[in-house]
Amino acid sequence: MKTIASCVEDIIASQPFIEEALNQQIINFSALANNLQEPISKMLRKDIKTGAIMMALRRYNQPLNTNNSLRLKKVLNNLGDITVKSGLSDFTFKNSKTLTQCHTRVLEHIDTKDHIYYAFTRGIFESNIIVSSSEREHVLNEFKDEVQIGLQENLSSISINLPKGNSKVVGLYYHIFKKLAWEGVTLYEVISTTNEFTVLVEDHIVDKAFSVIKHLKD
Structure with missing residues (x-):
């Protein structure tokens, strides 16, 4: 009742x-x-x-889950390095049978360029490519026969190294998102691997976003 x-x-x-x-x-x-x-x-x-x-x-x-709260606090206290990369472009393309080939050619082109940022995410219907804006024209050329859905420039990424075992802690990402939302930080993109978490924001709010993430341990 x-x-x-x-x-x-x-x-x-x-x-x-x-x-x-x-x-x-x-x-x-x-x-x-x-x-x-x-x-x-x-x-x-x-x-x-x-x-x-x-x-x-x-x-x-x-x-409250006391055990999980303690694990969450431990993970936050042991967050690793925070890396900021600016001057990024985010492309969105419709998925196709030839999209992976375009992606491979771009990877071959930037293979020896250690300073270039590149991230590729494939969804069910579309894929995103986040790359240093210096490679913008090359990406457009390689993907010229694909259906481009969107392009956003003037972006920055903030990457956090997470301690091992973070995937077993309930509420970790919620805690990060909550802190960013409380401060009015709009996330343009989120990328996550097992031990690394990256948010993509517009350049004009990167300082605010970095400050929030830096103080997650507080």
Whole structure:
């Protein structure tokens, strides 16, 4: 049977920013109760007073997994080097039978250029190529017969080395995304390997994004 408390839990679980604000005690319970009155009344199909919602909010306990919390803290405290690369372009092409051949030719071209940044991600219907903008014309030439969906320039990447065992820790990426979102950092692209995590942002916010990531250990 649905109760006011269970409705509050469902809403908060679907809106992590509210949960974080409650946990840090920086939210106005009265204002939040007023905001939740209509949706909770609809969920329970009867008029619910804000006082009852406020009581449920004050009694709300954020679900905690002590062991996982300790693992998460350990991983964050052991984050490795942070590397920033600027001057990047992001191409998006429609997948085709010949796309991989184009990708191979570009790789052969930049094989001896250690300073060139290159990342290739293949999705179900489209593929992305992130490359140093100095190679922009070469990529356009090699992929000239492919269907180009998009191109975004003036990008920077921020890569973080993650400690081993990070894939076993619940909420690691959520914690990173949450911190970036709280600071209003819009992510253009995300790339992840087993022990490396990279975000792509527009050049004008790279300093803010770097600062957020640098202080993840705090």
